Amino acid sequence: MSKTNDARAQASGLRLGVSPLSWVNEVLEDLGHDTRAETILSEAKAAGFEGVEMSRAFPNDAARLTAMLSEHGLSLVSGWYSGFLAERSVAEELEEVRSHADQLEAMGCKVMVYGECGHMAENALDVPLSARLTLASGEMKAYGARLTEFADKLKDIWGLDLVYHHHLMMVAETYDEVCAVMDSTGPSVGLLLDTGHAFAGGFDYALLLEKYAPRIRHIHLKDVRADLLARVRAEGISFNDGVRLGMFTVPGDGNVRFDALAEFLASGAYEGWLLVEAEQDPAKAPPAETVARAFRFISDTIFNRETV
Numbered sequence: 001m002s003k004t005n006d007a008r009a010q011a012s013g014l015r016l017g018v019s020p021l022s023w024v025n026e027v028l029e030d031l032g033h034d035t036r037a038e039t040i041l042s043e044a045k046a047a048g049f050e051g052v053e054m055s056r057a058f059p060n061d062a063a064r065l066t067a068m069l070s071e072h073g074l075s076l077v078s079g080w081y082s083g084f085l086a087e088r089s090v091a092e093e094l095e096e097v098r099s100h101a102d103q104l105e106a107m108g109c110k111v112m113v114y115g116e117c118g119h120m121a122e123n124a125l126d127v128p129l130s131a132r133l134t135l136a137s138g139e140m141k142a143y144g145a146r147l148t149e150f151a152d153k154l155k156d157i158w159g160l161d162l163v164y165h166h167h168l169m170m171v172a173e174t175y176d177e178v179c180a181v182m183d184s185t186g187p188s189v190g191l192l193l194d195t196g197h198a199f200a201g202g203f204d205y206a207l208l209l210e211k212y213a214p215r216i217r218h219i220h221l222k223d224v225r226a227d228l229l230a231r232v233r234a235e236g237i238s239f240n241d242g243v244r245l246g247m248f249t250v251p252g253d254g255n256v257r258f259d260a261l262a263e264f265l266a267s268g269a270y271e272g273w274l275l276v277e278a279e280q281d282p283a284k285a286p287p288a289e290t291v292a293r294a295f296r297f298i299s300d301t302i303f304n305r306e307t308v
Contacts, residue, residue: 013271016298017077018044019220020055021279022250022287026080027125028240032057032282040287041072047292053113053275054079054104062106069107076107077273078163078218085146086118086135086171093150094157101158110272111218112160113192114147116171124169128236135171137180143171144184151188163192163218168200169239175203182212191215196222196248196277199256200229206260213269219261220277221298223254243279250278250290252297262302274298 023040024032037057044052051074059065069076081100085093097112104112121133135143151162164181166172172181175198182191191208193216198205208216225247232242242248251258264270276294278285 014265014303015050015075015077015273016048016295017051017053017075017273017275018047018049018291018294019053019275019277020044020057021277022285022291023282024055024057025243025279026056028243031244035282037068041068041074043288044291045072045074047288048295049074049276049291051075051077051273051275053077053277060103062103065103066107076104076109077275078109078111078113079104080113080115080165082117083114083150084116084118085150086116086139086143088118090146090149090153093146094153097154101154101160104160105158110159110161111163111190112154112158113165113218114162115165115167119171120169125239126241127238129168129233129239129242130236132169132173134177140180140184144181144189147181147184147189148186151185151190155188161190161217162188163190165192165197165220166194166201167197173197173201175201175207178208179211182215187215189215190217192218192220194220194222194277195251195256195258195261196220196224196254199224199226200247204260205256209260209264213264216270217272219270219272219274221251221258221261221274221294222277223249223251223256225249225253226255244281246280246284248279249285250276250280250294250297252294252301253290258298258301265302274302 020040023035119135121127121131154160154162166178172178191212195205228245228247
């Protein structure tokens with residue numbers, strides 16, 4: 001990012017981070033299994049990023065991780081939490097989230113990424129995308145009430161905002177499903193806008209910008225190779241095998257257009273973190289080179305606006 005673009009972004013309260021998923025996959029253990037935390041942090045910093053999200057490559061101890069991040073001048077932005085509120089009670093979820101939320105709070109995080117893993121097909125990421133289970137419309141009101149109560153308590157106890165991650169193979173994949181979740185929850189439930197999962201879910205992320213701008217509290221910048229996504233759906237390929245094929249990539253390498261996001265950010269409607277995120281095989285997409293290229297692309301297409 002040029003000094004001019006960096007200054008504009010900082011002035012408008014925008015910060016750019018990168019997910020460790022470019023180095024280490026959280027589900028496919030062979031992808032990046034021997035990658036050290038030090039490698040991720042040094043390469044993220046060298047590319048120009050200010051922060052990272054949680055990774056299995058990082059220590060679970062807040063003090064150790066804080067020290068490591070400090071050495072590189074990086075912040076911990078957030079961390080994914082696999083929730084099961086589609087199936088269990090708020091009380092049960094609060095017990096499950098405790099250690100994770102404790103660490104995020106201790107490290108100064110402001111948001112927690114919530115992915116709904118309840119009511120999913122068995123081995124959901126290893127079955128065809130068409131085998132996804134959906135939540136019945138009659139269940140959405142009660143689900144939304146549990147989400148809202150959980151988000152309220154997450155804020156009260158740990159000071160964390162819940163940001164709901166719409167995601168392939170989960171409860172909210174399509175635009176209508178994202179709307180159903182957001183419309184059945186209170187304002188304490190924020191929305192994580194993921195450009196790649198919107199594209200892969202069959203809708204334009206700009207629709208979420210238009211309808212839910214005040215509730216967008218976290219952004220993942222992901223790109224999709226449309227030809228590979230089409231193949232994954234046509235051939236009954238699973239999410240995980242789609243990742244191995246290279247269905248997802250960093251911004252600028254796929255078919256997602258980022259004009260609408262650039263305009264949204266330029267309007268000043270959002271302050272906070274944007275995270276480059278790409279589930280890729282690091283052996284096929286060398287992380288240092290890949291994320292540096294993404295950083296340059298974002299600088300040129302998103303932050304290179306006079307109004308930012």
